[in-house]
Amino acid sequence: MKCRVCREKAVIDIRRHNAAFCREHFIHHCRQQVVRAMEKFDMIAREERVLVAVSGGKDSLMLWDVLLDLGYAADGLYIGLGIGEYSDASHEKAAEFAARREAHLVVVDLETSYGFGIPGGARSVRRAACSACGLSKRYVMNDAAITGGYDVLATGHNLDDEAAVLFGNVLHWNMDALVRQRPVLPASRGFVRKVKPLIRLGERETAAYSVLNGIDYIVEECPMVEGNTGLRYKAALNELETAAPGTKNQLYFGFVERALPHFEQLGAAGGAAVGECGRCGAPTTGDVCAFCRMRETAAPSAPRGAEGSEPELDPTP
Amino acid sequence: MPTVKVRLRNPNREVEIAGPRRVSAILRELDINPESVLVICGDELLTRDEEVAADSEIEIRPVISGGAP
Ligand code: SF4
Numbered sequence: 001m002k003c004r005v006c007r008e009k010a011v012i013d014i015r016r017h018n019a020a021f022c023r024e025h026f027i028h029h030c031r032q033q034v035v036r037a038m039e040k041f042d043m044i045a046r047e048e049r050v051l052v053a054v055s056g057g058k059d060s061l062m063l064w065d066v067l068l069d070l071g072y073a074a075d076g077l078y079i080g081l082g083i084g085e086y087s088d089a090s091h092e093k094a095a096e097f098a099a100r101r102e103a104h105l106v107v108v109d110l111e112t113s114y115g116f117g118i119p120g121g122a123r124s125v126r127r128a129a130c131s132a133c134g135l136s137k138r139y140v141m142n143d144a145a146i147t148g149g150y151d152v153l154a155t156g157h158n159l160d161d162e163a164a165v166l167f168g169n170v171l172h173w174n175m176d177a178l179v180r181q182r183p184v185l186p187a188s189r190g191f192v193r194k195v196k197p198l199i200r201l202g203e204r205e206t207a208a209y210s211v212l213n214g215i216d217y218i219v220e221e222c223p224m225v226e227g228n229t230g231l232r233y234k235a236a237l238n239e240l241e242t243a244a245p246g247t248k249n250q251l252y253f254g255f256v257e258r259a260l261p262h263f264e265q266l267g268a269a270g271g272a273a274v275g276e277c278g279r280c281g282a283p284t285t286g287d288v289c290a291f292c293r294m295r296e297t298a299a300p301s302a303p304r305g306a307e308g309s310e311p312e313l314d315p316t317p
Numbered sequence: 318m319p320t321v322k323v324r325l326r327n328p329n330r331e332v333e334i335a336g337p338r339r340v341s342a343i344l345r346e347l348d349i350n351p352e353s354v355l356v357i358c359g360d361e362l363l364t365r366d367e368e369v370a371a372d373s374e375i376e377i378r379p380v381i382s383g384g385a386p
């Protein structure tokens with residue numbers, strides 16, 4: 001295979017673009033896709049301070065790498081989930097990357113700051129691990145971004161992630177989630193703006209970018225992922241994609257461009273009133289937010305978090 | 318018989334396949350969807366049409382990650 005741009009030997013082919021690229025032009029292609037997504041959906045202004053949620057995986061480290069290369073003031077946020085060796089190893093990857101890029105990594109450890117880790121938290125409220133984990137990550141990301149005075153929170157969701165989540169949301173006609181599944185969630189009272197600059201890149205591309213740039217990311221799967229429905233949806237979508245390249249792109253961007261405006265109208269009409277959590281002050285539609293309910297069950301005697309523990313700053317610059 | 322050593326991940330394991338062989342043929346033989354992996358040789362990526370020499374070592378690395386958004 002030959003590079004579409006320079007005709008040199010290609011290192012990767014992307015079937016949905018009917019194109020192959022050499023290393024140099026592939027990296028350029030990835031950056032361009034990020035720039036296009038950010039411009040099209042007005043994600044981040046030049047002077048804004050960005051907090052990038054990094055897990056130690058390929059997507060988030062790639063995103064941080066590209067934003068730094070593009071000259072954004074981007075710090076990383078690593079959340080310690082308390083998942084044994086897996087958490088230690090992924091923290092190490094994030095910290096190594098930060099040190100190599102001389103970038104600043106904020107670290108919040110769930111056990112230190114809130115008194116519980118994901119395995120215990122999930123057990124105590126009888127949620128699936130990934131559901132307890134998603135809830136905790138969303139809470140901590142928003143809290144860390146607001147506390148740190150960041151303008152915007154960026155996450156490494158790629159096209160495969162978004163297509164799989166959309167597929168699941170449609171299978172269950174999960175209307176609340178459909179309304180919120182946008183490339184940009186604007187800031188609202190108590191919530192920082194959230195953006196997903198990698199939506200134009202498949203996860204094969206984010207992995208390839210990381211390998212080609214020598215980004216050492218965690219390849220091992222989280223041990224709690226067993227039975228995760230998202231993986232099943234991804235496998236199904238990959239079958240469809242193999243038969244008809246471009247399927248995932250069509251599903252997701254068709255939704256964003258053609259269906260989302262309708263869902264947004266429904267959302268605006270039926271949205272529940274948002275108040276403040278009686279424990280932590282975070283925005284919630286109930287009296288106590290879902291995160292505080294989980295924390296109170298999982299760690300009844302632990303400090304309340306917010307005041308008790310400043311997010312710990314990583315010693316690396 | 319000359320073989321290609323193939324390293325697979327999640328879980329980590331190694332298989333040997335008769336070589337030389339094209340990447341696409343190796344993936345087919347192992348029943349792996351090319352959309353779901355990268356094929357790595359040293360710090361290089363191999364495209365599907367490339368031939369892997371006998372006595373070489375490659376890694377087939379899954380790119381799919383799970384979890385909650
Ligand atoms: S796989 Fe599930 S539990 Fe593990 S880090 Fe991802 S969301 Fe959390």
Ligand SMILES: [Zn+2]
Pocket residue numbers: 003004005006007008021022023024025
């Ligand atoms: Zn080229």
Ligand SMILES: [Zn+2]
Pocket residue numbers: 277278279280281282288289290291292293
């Ligand atoms: Zn709360």
